[in-house]
Amino acid sequence: MRFTLRQLEVFLATARLGNLSQAAEALSLSQSAASESLKTLEQQFDIQLFDRTGKKLRLNDLGAVLRPKAQALLDRAIDLELDLQHHQDAxxxxxxxxxxxxxxxxxxxxxxxxxxxxxxxxxxxxxxxxxxxxxxxxxxxxxxxxxxxxxxxxxIIEPWQDDELILVCGARHRLAEAGIQESGQAAVQTLSDDELRDAEWILREQGSGTRQTFERAMSGLLPQLHVRMELQHIEAIKQSVAAGLGISCLSRLSVEDMLESGRLVELKAEARNFRRQFFLxxxxxxxxxxxxxxxxxxxxxxx
Missing domain, CATH: 3.40.190.10 (Periplasmic binding protein-like II)
Structure with a gap:
């Protein structure tokens, strides 16, 4: 065999990090050892795996093709090592x-x-x-x-579990108060498109699955919605909504505790589908x- 597992480790770490110095540090190697390992691998087969721009290394087409095969081979080697050590499940x-x-x-x-x-x-x-x-x-x-x-x-993207998003506001929000019946019993307030436009929204950031489902459900209204804040963390959104800063759209599972305590109130929207799928x-x-x-x-x- 004309290559070593160490050479594959250096190749894969460099592909992942885009920098040979960082790859060497990740593998606990000196930069010269990592550089020599990658250089030898390329010279042995008269190939080039990266396009070099200054200190930045970017996988070229050949490197991109070989990368998953090298990763699979290294994973198999690690698995074999565990078997040889009599710790198959470790x-x-x-x-x-x-x-x-x-x-x-x-x-x-x-x-x-x-x-x-x-x-x-x-x-x-x-x-x-x-x-x-x-x-x-x-x-x-x-x-x-x-x-x-x-x-x-x-x-490989495999459907896993079903989930549902719901709209929520704080207990003292005007929309929550509008849902109180004359009997004093709370009812789920159904919002019209006009009320959705008038609301101030606190939403997850772009790139999140929750935001993706929300935008699909709100098709036709998105340019008219007033997004007051975008936050990355669900707990921060829940606390902001409970404080009356706006309304939001979150997984029912994530807000069950604050619905039960009464700090958040569920809202509905006319003819809007907030169901979604989780994936493995x-x-x-x-x-x-x-x-x-x-x-x-x-x-x-x-x-």
Whole structure:
């Protein structure tokens, strides 16, 4: 064999980070050792894997083709090493989840997984759909749970669970007060398109699955809506809405606690569909390790 696993590690780390110095640091190598490793790999096969612009290295077409094959081979080597050490189920598992799923769905599932497979050490990164998808494509995560709709030829995207977004306002918001009947009982206030236009909105940021579902449901009204704030974190949105700064659209699961306590009040919108799908996602060219397979099976069982 004319290449080494170390050479593949340097190639993949450089492809991921776009910088040889950072790749060397990530692999605990000197920059000269990493540079020599990559140089030798290219010279052995008379190829060039990167386009070089100053200190920045960008994968060229050949490098992009070889990258998933190199990643799969390295993953298999790591899996084999674990088998040779008689710890087949040991190892790491890099998981990603979008905000709503990561904060409310994934944690109980992760706790069950750790209980079933104590030898596996999982990590969980929580970010928006765009970020999690980018990391899966870049082989930085093994499996993702996302709430936004994506379509990428390199990803396996499997429907997982159903979810519903709802509109909410603070208990003292004028729209909540309008829903109080003469009997004093609260009723869910249904908002017209005009009331949706007049409202001040506090929304998730662009690139999030929640924002994607909201914009699809509000088709025809988007240019006329007054977005007062965009926030990345669900808890910050909930607290802002409870304080009366505006109304929002969030997963029912994420606001159940504040609905029960009375700090938030549910609203409805005429003829607007806020239902959505959660998805289980991984790279189709990534070697499916025992840890990945176990996590995917557990997610399927929970659907």
């Amino acid at each position: 190892g790491g598992l890099n998981l990603g989840a979008t905000m709503s799923i990561g904060n409310y769905n994934a944690i109980p599932l992760l706790a069950r997984f750790v209980d079933l497979y104590p030898a596996i050490s999982p990590t969980l990164e929580i970010a928006n759909t765009r970020r999690i998808s980018e990391k899966l494509i870049n082989f930085e995560l093994d499996v993702g749970l996302i709430e936004g709709e994506i379509n990428h030829p390199e990803l 996602v991984w790279h189709k060219k990534k070697f499916l390790t025992a840890a990945m397979a176990a996590w995917i099976d557990l997610c399927r069982e929970s659907a």
